[in-house]
Amino acid sequence: MSVPGSGRLHWSDPATVERVAALVADSLPPALAPIFDPPFARSHLTFDDYVHRLVLAVVRAAGLDAVLGDWCDAVGVVARAGLEPRRSLVPVEWLLRHLAERGVLAREDGPAGSRVRLAGALPELDPAVVLAEQRTHDARCLPSFAVAETAARDYPAFLRGERTGEDVLFAPARLSLWTGYFSNDNPLYAVNNRVGAVALETWLGPGPARVVELGGGLGSGTAAALERLVAAGRIGEVQSYRFTELVPAFLRRAERVKERLGSPAFLTLAPLDMNRPFGEQGVAPASASIVYAVNVLHVAHDLAFTLGEVWRALEPGGRLIVSEGVRPTAGQTMYPEFIFNLLETFRAPRLHPVYRPNGGFLTVEQWRAAFETAGFKDVRAMPDIARIRTMFPTFYAAALAATR
16 A cells, blocks of 8 residues: 555555565665564654654644645745745745655646645644554654654744744753654664664774764664674774764763663763864874764765865774665655754755755765765765665665775
């Protein structure tokens, strides 16, 4: 079963989901196949449908449906609906593309850009139905649903300029949302940590490894990586592992991960802002053999600058290894963007026409171009997204590596 008008695979057809997941598994390296099993695929599709239903609710609550009876571009929709233009344009443009992908909006593309209008009545779909389905199927994923619902609740106020996205998502009282979301107990987020851990083990070169992790957040990616190396019998190859994070509250929480790992002597925690020179923050040139990052580089303000700092931090022959939510095809919407488009760091980086045409996530091809422009060689990806996206069009998790 697919979403009407879109041809998208849907959670409510478990037999087809299982068949497609099996096909995808055949195209994965053996170490990744257990991560992308049919239960995960179904949770992924269920959350995709949940976000779609939240989008419909936000469009209605913000009054966008009332201005979409005639052809209009995103700029016009923002003006007609009386929204705050500076912060709302990118999220509104994303909402319109999302609904056009699903056939809710008709879309026409011309030399001046894209215009959309309602293709009929705006559907009324209850998010609670999908939430109940996920609770029965796999309640471990519910932290992702909670974060999306929190974003949706204040989306109209954000679009009108009444609240900032940082306040909506990261008010102190909402820290518990993120401890559940950025957790290896949440399969919908842990997938990136586990893909990254497999990539780190696979691409870890011979000799003592000196690892610098960027934007380690609450430490779940670190835990997945080090636990993977322990299981593989390779933890002895790690000479040093420098965990870095900019947000003080996250850095403090990461101390608990270090304690759970037995407080190994090689693991240190320190603040680092990837938008400033690394050298002045204690990461000397040519001091790392691996720079590692999970779901971080896509929020670098100036990707060229940050990649240049990574290049300088690596020794000759050292590797940058990243695990990212990767956009399957250019322009395609991804459900995490519904949440993170509220944040200026996500939606408004410095753009580049070739490798950074938008805020948020990039395609494998765009990442490759960014790495090569920064001087890296031997760019590789795991798994083969180009092949998998023909079977599972919303498959998004991948790791990439590049060598200095």
